[in-house]
Amino acid sequence: MSSPTLVSPPTAAITTAVPLTKKILTADHPTWCPGCGDFAVLASFYRVLEKLQYPHEKIVTFAGIGCSSRFPYFVNTHGGHYIHGRALPFAAGISLGNDDLHVFVFGGDGDGFSIGGNHLVHTARKNVNLTYVIMDNSVYGLTKKQTSPTSPIGFKTKTDPTGAIDQPINPMRTLLNTGATFVARSHATQVNHMVEMMTRAAKHPGFSVVEILSECVEFYAGAFDSSIPRKGGTWSLIQEKKNDGTPEDADRHDVTDEVAAFKLAGQAWPGSFGVFYENNVRKTKNVLEAELVTKARERTKNATDLQLLQATFAKMR
Amino acid sequence: MVSPNTPETPGGAAAPSAAPRSIHDVVIRLAGNSQDGIQSVGGFLARLAGRSDQDVMTYMTIPSTISGGPSIFQVRMGTGDILSSGDRADMLVAFYQHSYDAHIGSLRPGGVLLYDSDHVTPVEGDNRFTQVAVPITSGTVEAVGGAGKDKGKNIYILGLIARVFDLDVQKLAALIKERFGGKNEDIVRNAMLAFDAGYAWPQNNLHDLFYRFEAIDLATRASGRPQVTMDGNQALAYGLLAAGVRHGAGYPITPWSSIMETLRTELPKYGGLFVQCEDEIAAISTAIGFSYTGHLAITGSAGPGLSLKMEALGWATMAEMPLIVVNVQRGGPSTGMPTNVEQSDLLQAIYGSHGDTPRVVLSPKNVEDCFYIAMEACRIARTYSTPVIILSDMALASRIEAFDEPDFPKLMVDPKADLSDRGADFKPYPLDAITRHAPPGSKIGSGKYPTVTGLEHDELGHPTGSSKLHTQMTAKRREKIKKLGTSLPSPELNGDSSGEVLLVTWGSTWGPGLEALKRINTAGVKGGHLHLRHIHPLPDGLEGIFNRYHKIVVAEINDEGLYGFGQLAVMLRARYANPAIVSVTKTDGLTFKISEIVAGVARHIESARLDASLGVAQHSALAKN
Ligand SMILES: Cc1ncc(C[n+]2csc(CCOP(=O)(O)OP(=O)(O)O)c2C)c(N)n1
Ligand code: SF4
Ligand SMILES: [Mg+2]
Numbered sequence: 001m002s003s004p005t006l007v008s009p010p011t012a013a014i015t016t017a018v019p020l021t022k023k024i025l026t027a028d029h030p031t032w033c034p035g036c037g038d039f040a041v042l043a044s045f046y047r048v049l050e051k052l053q054y055p056h057e058k059i060v061t062f063a064g065i066g067c068s069s070r071f072p073y074f075v076n077t078h079g080g081h082y083i084h085g086r087a088l089p090f091a092a093g094i095s096l097g098n099d100d101l102h103v104f105v106f107g108g109d110g111d112g113f114s115i116g117g118n119h120l121v122h123t124a125r126k127n128v129n130l131t132y133v134i135m136d137n138s139v140y141g142l143t144k145k146q147t148s149p150t151s152p153i154g155f156k157t158k159t160d161p162t163g164a165i166d167q168p169i170n171p172m173r174t175l176l177n178t179g180a181t182f183v184a185r186s187h188a189t190q191v192n193h194m195v196e197m198m199t200r201a202a203k204h205p206g207f208s209v210v211e212i213l214s215e216c217v218e219f220y221a222g223a224f225d226s227s228i229p230r231k232g233g234t235w236s237l238i239q240e241k242k243n244d245g246t247p248e249d250a251d252r253h254d255v256t257d258e259v260a261a262f263k264l265a266g267q268a269w270p271g272s273f274g275v276f277y278e279n280n281v282r283k284t285k286n287v288l289e290a291e292l293v294t295k296a297r298e299r300t301k302n303a304t305d306l307q308l309l310q311a312t313f314a315k316m317r
Numbered sequence: 318m319v320s321p322n323t324p325e326t327p328g329g330a331a332a333p334s335a336a337p338r339s340i341h342d343v344v345i346r347l348a349g350n351s352q353d354g355i356q357s358v359g360g361f362l363a364r365l366a367g368r369s370d371q372d373v374m375t376y377m378t379i380p381s382t383i384s385g386g387p388s389i390f391q392v393r394m395g396t397g398d399i400l401s402s403g404d405r406a407d408m409l410v411a412f413y414q415h416s417y418d419a420h421i422g423s424l425r426p427g428g429v430l431l432y433d434s435d436h437v438t439p440v441e442g443d444n445r446f447t448q449v450a451v452p453i454t455s456g457t458v459e460a461v462g463g464a465g466k467d468k469g470k471n472i473y474i475l476g477l478i479a480r481v482f483d484l485d486v487q488k489l490a491a492l493i494k495e496r497f498g499g500k501n502e503d504i505v506r507n508a509m510l511a512f513d514a515g516y517a518w519p520q521n522n523l524h525d526l527f528y529r530f531e532a533i534d535l536a537t538r539a540s541g542r543p544q545v546t547m548d549g550n551q552a553l554a555y556g557l558l559a560a561g562v563r564h565g566a567g568y569p570i571t572p573w574s575s576i577m578e579t580l581r582t583e584l585p586k587y588g589g590l591f592v593q594c595e596d597e598i599a600a601i602s603t604a605i606g607f608s609y610t611g612h613l614a615i616t617g618s619a620g621p622g623l624s625l626k627m628e629a630l631g632w633a634t635m636a637e638m639p640l641i642v643v644n645v646q647r648g649g650p651s652t653g654m655p656t657n658v659e660q661s662d663l664l665q666a667i668y669g670s671h672g673d674t675p676r677v678v679l680s681p682k683n684v685e686d687c688f689y690i691a692m693e694a695c696r697i698a699r700t701y702s703t704p705v706i707i708l709s710d711m712a713l714a715s716r717i718e719a720f721d722e723p724d725f726p727k728l729m730v731d732p733k734a735d736l737s738d739r740g741a742d743f744k745p746y747p748l749d750a751i752t753r754h755a756p757p758g759s760k761i762g763s764g765k766y767p768t769v770t771g772l773e774h775d776e777l778g779h780p781t782g783s784s785k786l787h788t789q790m791t792a793k794r795r796e797k798i799k800k801l802g803t804s805l806p807s808p809e810l811n812g813d814s815s816g817e818v819l820l821v822t823w824g825s826t827w828g829p830g831l832e833a834l835k836r837i838n839t840a841g842v843k844g845g846h847l848h849l850r851h852i853h854p855l856p857d858g859l860e861g862i863f864n865r866y867h868k869i870v871v872a873e874i875n876d877e878g879l880y881g882f883g884q885l886a887v888m889l890r891a892r893y894a895n896p897a898i899v900s901v902t903k904t905d906g907l908t909f910k911i912s913e914i915v916a917g918v919a920r921h922i923e924s925a926r927l928d929a930s931l932g933v934a935q936h937s938a939l940a941k942n
């Protein structure tokens with residue numbers, strides 16, 4: 001929470017007048033395999049930050065464990081690399097601990113939907129103000145090709161040598177179900193689209209999540225060809241309602257319509273890309289907690305910490 | 318009728334026939350069902366004692382069923398230091414036959430049994446005790462009347478006890494009014510009717526049961542601050558508040574829950590927040606997230622939840638994040654004995670997690686110390702940028718004690734996060750200094766922003782596979798904890814500074830340990846008592862202390878394990894390689910009785926004497942070889 005009483009005023013010695021550029025934002029050289037889809041996600045993220053021009057020191061890039069989760073090392077912002085699957089509750093602490101920050105979390109399909117699945121549900125339903133990017137390659141990359149919760153039936157991995165047999169999850173349905181207030185889907189071969197989705201996600205007040213299909217060239221080459229036009233696939237963009245009164249508009253997708261979003265999520269593979277759902281009405285946990293503080297401070301007539309404790313102890317005499 | 322409510326009757330002045338007998342302290346056990354409000358009688362007595370500058374210690378059981386079921390509350394109140402809840406009760410109040418059956422064994426021979434003559438038939442002619450039949454149920458119904466049935470039996474008994482022990486009726490009446498004042502007036506009136514009836518009963522029926530506590534030696538209350546009465550979990554929560562903690566996250570589990578409930582209620586007043594998470598892993602993660610933003614945060618649980626937190630605790634050690642983890646121990650493993658006491662999470666606290674994870678473990682000795690240890694834990698976590706585990710236990714969590722109000726103006730810690738600019742030479746993990754993180758929001762002079770990480774890293778937080786750096790960084794994490802060890806004060810040592818036996822305790826076993834020492838000394842055995850609040854790292858100088866005694870007997874509430882030693886004893890034996898260190902352990906889910914410790918010590922002294930007479934070398938002789 002950005003309760004003004006809990007943060008010392010920043011000193012003004014260092015000026016960050018220079019605009020944030022890719023050059024400034026670049027940190028360690030990525031350790032990903034050449035051709036990995038994650039490079040494009042990283043390049044798009046630089047562009048998002050160049051567009052948004054947040055104060056440099058207020059950007060936080062965070063992640064769990066996986067190839068995709070190495071992301072924060074490659075971005076020159078405050079950030080961290082946490083444990084497998086638990087980056088979201090950590091990031092919730094960051095967001096709620098200092099409301100001024102712009103918190104971005106990156107991770108893989110295993111990190112987010114398997115070991116971290118429950119955290120995803122709860123961070124989303126609480127509508128903690130942060131942006132979560134899931135780089136879905138439908139495989140465990142870092143641990144070298146085991147079945148992931150998004151691996152399709154029949155996909156051969158080291159843990160399913162004769163092909164995966166378990167029903168994979170449907171990421172979009174899962175994300176809609178969590179209660180996330182911004183749900184979008186993109187593709188690592190579509191840089192402009194990724195930039196647009198991540199930018200909108202960043203601007204969204206509340207828990208925003210973007211699933212990006214990002215190919216693991218090492219362990220699941222060709223996984224997403226069916227949505228890459230130059231490989232013979234179809235790139236199906238969601239047409240959002242413009243409310244322009246034209247007859248075509250009736251067929252366009254209303255992003256505030258949860259039922260319509262679920263319908264889109266039920267489309268046959270490879271499905272559509274774009275914003276599935278957006279709810280700007282529900283309050284964020286950040287706001288709700290701040291309201292609790294305001295009410296409590298009113299009730300206690302803005303007593304100082306010392307007065308509060310002394311009054312509490314006086315009642316226990 | 319003598320009624321404390323009638324103004325012409327000053328509280329307790331109209332004594333029954335005999336003058337009151339002076340006593341130092343009394344142990345009263347109330348046994349009934351949980352819906353009888355037994356706990357609230359205990360609470361009233363405890364708070365009254367607190368307001369009367371008496372010391373008080375209570376012992377309660379939480380019924381295993383949510384509502385209904387047997388419940389007891391034991392209160393020991395008296396003048397001067399009360400160190401333990403008392404081995405046996407001086408007075409037992411039995412509301413039901415099952416209460417009588419289950420608890421008559423806890424009454425000391427010569428003690429007083431007050432039983433509800435409407436429900437209990439005691440063994441006839443049992444002249445070990447003074448048996449007094451009291452019409453608790455019918456007396457209450459008669460006094461209160463109406464639809465309340467026997468509601469108010471607890472207050473009836475409170476009145477009766479007030480009379481027998483010549484308690485300050487004005488203060489008690491004030492407490493009753495405070496307690497029920499918020500509810501409708503009928504409730505206060507009915508409570509006072511029940512109280513008066515109970516108070517009046519001994520006048521005609523209990524002539525010779527009349528006591529008064531010894532006068533207070535005011536010199537022992539030199540702080541000049543009034544006493545407060547609360548349980549250990551409250552004291553811990555308020556200690557954290559005084560220490561400037563404004564953020565936390567947790568998941569409910571007995572007996573930790575009341576800490577998170579208190580913090581959830583209190584923190585918004587202080588501009589902070591406490592998050593109830595989906596599980597303990599999320600809770601510690603959120604708490605570390607808070608700490609990362611510059612706000613030292615707290616998470617907590619009981620044993621099973623601490624196990625869930627272990628991976629994240631490893632990260633906090635690796636990334637060198639300050640963090641407070643409270644573990645209120647209960648009987649384990651697994652769900653075990655969730656409402657009983659045990660000290661069996663010590664090794665988990667010190668060594669749990671994976672890899673080499675040096676961290677700090679502290680343990681409070683009594684309710685008051687829960688407050689101060691919380692403050693100390695925060696100071697250590699901030700100074701050494703490290704997780705600190707506070708090992709409390711079920712006994713401390715639920716028992717009420719009175720202690721001097723802390724000197725808040727002196728103690729309050731500023732909760733502000735430091736988001737000031739960091740210089741161009743800022744490194745999150747300098748090899749030659751203790752880590753000081755730059756929370757997000759603070760500008761970095763070099764323009765190179767730090768990464769906090771669980772991978773082994775260089776001074777700037779970049780991942781590394783360098784064996785040299787892993788060795789250096791492991792040493793960095795170890796050395797800062799060792800440095801803390803050298804700065805710790807010498808532990809509390811009571812009794813003889815050398816002798817036949819040194820009794821060692823930790824956590825809530827402090828009081829029983831100290832009382833046991835008194836008995837041991839009284840029996841003519843030269844011995845001391847050492848209590849450890851800092852469990853990991855251990856303070857310097859213990860080796861020298863241990864060498865001054867023939868036997869070092871460690872008393873703790875956990876199992877003797879495969880090799881015959883409790884968990885602290887295992888630690889101390891490993892650390893000091895001193896074969897004179899032996900164990901007294903138990904796993905009955907209850908706090909130590911003084912007699913159990915004394916018997917354990919006696920057993921070890923006997924065997925040492927036997928060894929000596931058989932010519933078996935003592936360790937001190939061995940040490941010289
Ligand atoms: C507690 C724990 N369990 C297992 C692992 C091993 N592990 C690391 S990453 C990973 C899966 C990575 O898959 P994903 O999240 O999809 O990321 P990707 O590498 O595909 O980007 C596993 C199982 C771990 N680091 N921690
Ligand atoms: S293993 Fe796959 S996901 Fe990992 S870096 Fe290589 S290509 Fe990318
Ligand atoms: Mg993956």
